[in-house]
Amino acid sequence: MGAVLSRIEAARASGRKLLAVLIDPDFGQDEERLERTVQNACMARADLLFVGGSLLTSAAFDRCVELVKRWSRGTTGDVPVVLFPGSPAQLSGHADAVLFLSLISGRNPELLIGHHVTAAPTVKALGLEAIPTGYLLVDGGKPTTVSYVSQTLPLPHDKPGIAACTALAGELLGLRTIYMDTGSGALRTVSPAMIAAVRQAVDLPLIVGGGIRDAATARALCEAGADVLVVGTAFEQDPELIFAMGEAMHG
Numbered sequence: 001m002g003a004v005l006s007r008i009e010a011a012r013a014s015g016r017k018l019l020a021v022l023i024d025p026d027f028g029q030d031e032e033r034l035e036r037t038v039q040n041a042c043m044a045r046a047d048l049l050f051v052g053g054s055l056l057t058s059a060a061f062d063r064c065v066e067l068v069k070r071w072s073r074g075t076t077g078d079v080p081v082v083l084f085p086g087s088p089a090q091l092s093g094h095a096d097a098v099l100f101l102s103l104i105s106g107r108n109p110e111l112l113i114g115h116h117v118t119a120a121p122t123v124k125a126l127g128l129e130a131i132p133t134g135y136l137l138v139d140g141g142k143p144t145t146v147s148y149v150s151q152t153l154p155l156p157h158d159k160p161g162i163a164a165c166t167a168l169a170g171e172l173l174g175l176r177t178i179y180m181d182t183g184s185g186a187l188r189t190v191s192p193a194m195i196a197a198v199r200q201a202v203d204l205p206l207i208v209g210g211g212i213r214d215a216a217t218a219r220a221l222c223e224a225g226a227d228v229l230v231v232g233t234a235f236e237q238d239p240e241l242i243f244a245m246g247e248a249m250h251g
């Protein structure tokens with residue numbers, strides 16, 4: 001098992017919840033803001049830095065990952081940089097790992113196997129740790145970039161049973177984590193009921209993201225069974241929020 005997945009598994013075994021800060025690679029265009037975000041994440045004791053997005057408008061992806069990696073080197077050890085790629089173009093040897101995503105809530109063959117074939121030789125050549133991840137897109141109250149770009153239908157928000165069966169299928173296929181996401185800037189998060197149903201169905205680390213805006217919600221999602229929370233938009237809008245969120249999750 002690779003170092004990043006081991007770290008996630010070890011945290012889960014010890015009951016420590018992890019906070020992942022999602023960095024939009026288009027941020028890289030504003031290097032000062034990017035540096036501040038990474039520094040805040042490190043000071044707030046974020047556990048992981050995710051870099052990626054469903055749609056990139058800037059060409060400087062590799063440079064952005066390089067900067068995030070450089071600034072994430074702290075005195076208390078590196079915060080791992082994990083790619084959360086919206087396409088096979090979002091790969092960089094500066095990262096520690098890549099979520100090797102299968103969009104198992106959808107039925108788009110490109111996102112179930114096509115992109116993987118394209119990306120596999122690059123992942124191997126770059127020596128990236130690949131974390132096989134079953135990605136479940138869940139309805140978060142409005143169409144998001146990911147639902148539009150992936151051309152897939154999100155799982156209904158109030159159907160925990162479908163999510164549980166989908167996650168179980170992912171586990172039986174050999175995937176190593178499940179990422180439940182309502183998409184960036186979603187109006188609502190994945191429900192605690194859905195997280196609890198998936199938690200009961202599979203013995204895998206659960207990553208949950210989309211629409212998390214406050215510490216109380218973060219706590220409720222962790223109590224329902226989430227192991228890793230991913231927050232992007234809320235920290236972009238209020239960079240100080242990361243400290244309250246880190247405090248809520250780590251005490």
Ligand code: 1GP
Nearest residue numbers: 184185209210211232233
């Ligand atoms: C999106 O899970 C991430 O894929 C984070 O969502 O930007 O809403 O925090 P937000």
